[in-house]
Amino acid sequence: MNMDAKKQAPVSRATLGRLPDYLNYLRSLPEEQGPCENISAASIAKDLCLGEVQVRKDLSAISAPGRPRIGFNRRELINSLEAALCTTSGSRAALAGAGKLGAALLGFDGFSAYGLEIAAAFDNDPAKQNLQISGKTVYSSEELAPYVRKQNIHIGIIAVPKDQAQSVCDQMIEGGITAIWNFVPVSLEVPENIIVRQENLALSLAHLSSHVRAE
Amino acid sequence: MNMDAKKQAPVSRATLGRLPDYLNYLRSLPEEQGPCENISAASIAKDLCLGEVQVRKDLSAISAPGRPRIGFNRRELINSLEAALCTTSGSRAALAGAGKLGAALLGFDGFSAYGLEIAAAFDNDPAKQNLQISGKTVYSSEELAPYVRKQNIHIGIIAVPKDQAQSVCDQMIEGGITAIWNFVPVSLEVPENIIVRQENLALSLAHLSSHVRAE
Numbered sequence: 001m002n003m004d005a006k007k008q009a010p011v012s013r014a015t016l017g018r019l020p021d022y023l024n025y026l027r028s029l030p031e032e033q034g035p036c037e038n039i040s041a042a043s044i045a046k047d048l049c050l051g052e053v054q055v056r057k058d059l060s061a062i063s064a065p066g067r068p069r070i071g072f073n074r075r076e077l078i079n080s081l082e083a084a085l086c087t088t089s090g091s092r093a094a095l096a097g098a099g100k101l102g103a104a105l106l107g108f109d110g111f112s113a114y115g116l117e118i119a120a121a122f123d124n125d126p127a128k129q130n131l132q133i134s135g136k137t138v139y140s141s142e143e144l145a146p147y148v149r150k151q152n153i154h155i156g157i158i159a160v161p162k163d164q165a166q167s168v169c170d171q172m173i174e175g176g177i178t179a180i181w182n183f184v185p186v187s188l189e190v191p192e193n194i195i196v197r198q199e200n201l202a203l204s205l206a207h208l209s210s211h212v213r214a215e
Numbered sequence: 216m217n218m219d220a221k222k223q224a225p226v227s228r229a230t231l232g233r234l235p236d237y238l239n240y241l242r243s244l245p246e247e248q249g250p251c252e253n254i255s256a257a258s259i260a261k262d263l264c265l266g267e268v269q270v271r272k273d274l275s276a277i278s279a280p281g282r283p284r285i286g287f288n289r290r291e292l293i294n295s296l297e298a299a300l301c302t303t304s305g306s307r308a309a310l311a312g313a314g315k316l317g318a319a320l321l322g323f324d325g326f327s328a329y330g331l332e333i334a335a336a337f338d339n340d341p342a343k344q345n346l347q348i349s350g351k352t353v354y355s356s357e358e359l360a361p362y363v364r365k366q367n368i369h370i371g372i373i374a375v376p377k378d379q380a381q382s383v384c385d386q387m388i389e390g391g392i393t394a395i396w397n398f399v400p401v402s403l404e405v406p407e408n409i410i411v412r413q414e415n416l417a418l419s420l421a422h423l424s425s426h427v428r429a430e
Contacts, residue, residue: 010425017418084425091424104319110400110417116424154427155420179427181420185325197423201320203232205370205396206329208412209306210225210299212369212394 011061011084018058020113021048023081026074040071091116094148094177096168097159098123098131098138101183105157107134119153124164141168145175152176159183226276226299233273235328236263238296241289255286306331309363309392311383312374313338313346313353316398320372322349334368339379356383360390367391374398 011019025048026039041059045052056065059072063080066072091114095102098121106118123129124141131138139147148156156172158165158180165184172180179195182188188196226234240263241254256274260267271280274287278295281287306329310317313336321333338344339356346353354362363371371387373380373395380399387395394410397403403411 010422013418013422016422016425017415085421091427093420093424100315100319100322104315105416107315108416110415111420113400114417114421114424116417116420155424157420179423181423185328195423195426197419199419200232200325201323202325202329202331203228204412204414205308205326205331205372206300207225207228207231208394208396208410209308209329209331209370210231211410212306 011058015058015061018050019062019081019085022055022058023078023085026078026081029074037074038071039074039077041066043071085113085115091155092119092151092153093117093155093157093181094119094144094151094153094172094175095121095136095157095159096123096141096144096172097121097161097164098125098128098133099159099161102159103133105159106136118157119151120147122147123160141171144168145171148172148175148177154178155181157181157183158188162186226273230273230276233265234277234296234300237270237273238293238300241293241296244289252289253286254289254292256281258286300328300330306370307334307366307368308332308370308372308396309334309359309366309368309387309390310336310351310372310374311338311356311359311387312336312376312379313340313343313348314374314376317374318348320374321351333372334366335362337362338375356386359383360386363387363390363392369393370396372396372398373403377401 022044025044041055042052045055059066059077062084063072063077093116095105095118102121106121111117118136120136121133121138122141122144123138128138129140154177156177158168160168162184165182165186166188169180169188169190173190173194178193180188180190181197181199183199183201185200185202190196237259240259256270257267260270274281274292277299278287278292308331310320310333317336321336326332333351335351336348336353337356337359338353343353344355369392371392373383375383377399380397380401381403384395384403384405388405388409393408395403395405396412396414398414398416400415400417405411
C-alpha cells in the first residue's frame with residue numbers, strides 16, 4: 001500500500017460501521033432547502049445520539065471538513081458517504097465453497113448496505129455446480145481464477161474444507177485477488193501484498209463464553 | 216461482573232486465540248519424563264515460533280507463573296489450558312434461527328476446539344421444527360426459554376430475521392441467558408448485566424473491501 005496516500009487511508013472499522021447510519025439519516029431528512037441545504041455536525045450528533053466530536057472525526061475521514069457556522073452541504077456529504085461506502089460503484093467478491101457456510105453468505109442480505117455483492121460461488125463438488133443459490137451461480141473451482149481475472153474481482157471469500165483452503169487461496173491470487181476473507185481455521189500463506197482477514201467464529205463464541213465463566 | 220475477581224478476568228481475544236495452539240503442542244510432545252516433566256517458556260516459544268515474552272504473558276493469564284530455571288510442569292499446564300478452554304467441562308449455547316446461517320453454525324466444526332457446543336436450535340417455522348440439522352434438533356421457538364432454563368445454558372446465538380431479533384433476545388434473557396452472540400444487524404436492547412457480542416459480517420467484508428480500494 002502507498003503510505004503517502006494519506007487521504008485514501010482506509011477508515012477505521014468503527015467509523016465504517018457508523019457510515020451507513022449517517023447515510024440513512026441524511027437521506028431521510030426532508031429536502032426543504034434545495035441543493036444549498038447545510039447541516040451541522042452538532043445536529044447530526046443530536047439526532048443520532050452520538051458525540052459531536054465523534055461525528056466530526058467520522059465525517060472528516062470521508063469528506064472535506066464542515067465549515068464553521070455553516071456545517072456540511074447535505075448533498076455533498078451524501079455523495080462523499082456514497083463514495084466511501086461504494087454504494088454507487090459497488091464492490092464484488094468471489095466465494096469459494098458452496099457448503100452450508102457458503103450458502104449462508106450467499107443468502108446474507110446485509111452486504112448491499114455497503115455496496116458489496118458476492119458475484120458467484122465456486123465449488124469442486126459436481127453436484128453443486130451450475131446450481132443457483134440465492135440467485136448466484138455455483139461454478140466449478142477450475143473456473144475461479146479465469147472468472148475473477150475476467151470480471152476484475154479483487155476480493156475472495158474462502159469457505160471450503162480445511163484441506164482445500166491453501167490451494168483455493170493460491171488460485172484466487174493467481175486470478176488477481178488481493179484481499180481474502182478466510183472463514184477456514186487455517187493460517188494461509190500469501191505474498192506480502194495480499195491482505196487476509198481471518199474470520200474465527202469459534203474464537204468469537206469462545207471469547208463470549210469466557211466472559212460468562214468469569215462472572 | 217465482580218471487579219474484585221481479578222484472577223478470573225477473561226483473557227484477551229488474542230491470547231485466547233493462541234491457547235488451542237499451546238494445548239495441541241503440549242499434548243503432542245512425547246511423554247518421556249513422567250509426571251514431573253517440565254517445559255520452559257523459551258522452548259515453547261521456539262517450537263511455536265512465538266516471542267518468549269508473549270508466551271509468558273499468555274500462560275500467566277491462565278496458569279501459575281513458570282518457576283525460574285524450571286519452567287512449567289507440563290501436566291499442570293495442560294490442565295490449566297484445558298480448564299481455560301473449558302474442553303473438559305464444556306460450554307453449551309442455544310441457537311435461535313435455523314435458516315441458512317443457523318444451519319451453517321450448527322454444522323461448523325471449529326467450536327469443539329474451545330469446548331463449545333450448540334446444544335439445540337429454535338425456529339418458529341413449523342416446517343423446520345423437529346428436524347435434525349448436523350445432528351442437532353430444531354425445536355419450536357416457544358420452547359427456547361424453558362429449554363435453556365432447564366439445561367442451565369447461558370449463551371444464546373441469534374440468527375433470525377431482523378424483525379424477530381428483539382423478541383428472541385427477550386425470550387433468551389427470560390430463560391437465563393447472560394451472553395448473546397447476535398448475527399442480526401439490529402441493536403438489541405438488553406439489561407446492563409447481559410453481554411452482547413454483535414457480529415457484523417457485512418462490516419467485516421466492507422472493511423476488507425475498503426483496504427482494496429485504498430491501494
